[in-house]
Amino acid sequence: MGKGYNLNPFPPALALVMHSDSRRRTHSAPVDEVPEPPSKSSLKREMHALQDLGEQLVALSPERLKKVPLPDALYEAIRDAQRFKMEARRRQMQYIGKLMRKIDPEPIQAQLDIFNGNSAAEVAKMHRLERLRNDLLEDEMVIGTIAEAWPEADLQYLRTLRRNALKEREAGKPPKSFREIFRVLRELEEGGAPQDAVGDGHDDVEVDHGDDTREQP
Secondary structure (H helix, E strand, C coil): CCCCCCCCCCCHHHHHHHHHHHHHHHHCCCCCCCCCCCCHHHHHHHHHHHHHHHHHHHCCCHHHHCCCCCCHHHHHHHHHHHHCCHHHHHHHHHHHHHHHCCCCCHHHHHHHHHHCCCCHHHHHHHHHHHHHHHHHHHCCCHHHHHHHHCCCCCHHHHHHHHHHHHHHHHHCCCCHHHHHHHHHHHHHHHCCCCHHHCCCCCHHHHCCCCCCCCCCC
16 A cells, blocks of 8 residues: 555644634634623713602602602601701712612602602593583582592582682683682592681682682693
C-alpha cells in the first residue's frame, strides 16, 4: 500500500484545538440581552410624579387619608407632615418621597381619583344622580323613589328645593336650589346628612346669595 497523504492542512495539535472550540461555539447557550437602564429623564419624571402624589396625600383631610391604602410608616409620615411647618415640612416631604419609591402607587392614585371624581364608578354615580335630579324636576312623584332609596331623606326639604329650582329656571336666576338638590342627593348616596337639612327648618333656601353662576353639577 502506498504512502498516505495528510489532507488536513493544519498540524494535528492545532486541528484538535479548533475542533474543540467549534464544539463549544455550537453548544453554548445564547447570551441574554441586558435591558437598558431607565434614562435619567424617565427617572426624573417618576420622581416628580411621586412627589406630586405625596403632596396630594398631605393635603387630604384626616378622614379621607384613612381611606387611602397606605403602609403604616407612610401613613404616619404623612400625618406628621400635616403638622409640620416650613423647613421641617420640606424635610418630611423628602422622607415621604423615599417611602413612596418602595410601594406601588397605583392603588393610591385610584383612591385619589375617586376623591376627585375621576374614576369610572364615580363618574357613573354623578350621572345617575344628575338624571335623578332632572327626573325630580319633571315629576314630583319621583320623590317617592327617593324615599324608598333613602328613608332618612328630608322629603319636605327636597319638595321646597324643587319648587325653588323651577322658579329659578323660569326667572333665569342662578341655579342655587338646582345645585342644592344635587348636593343633597350626593350626601344621601354617601350616607351623610345634608348640612342644610338640620337646625333651622331650611328657611334659608329662598335666599339668593348674589350672582353665583359658577358651574356646578
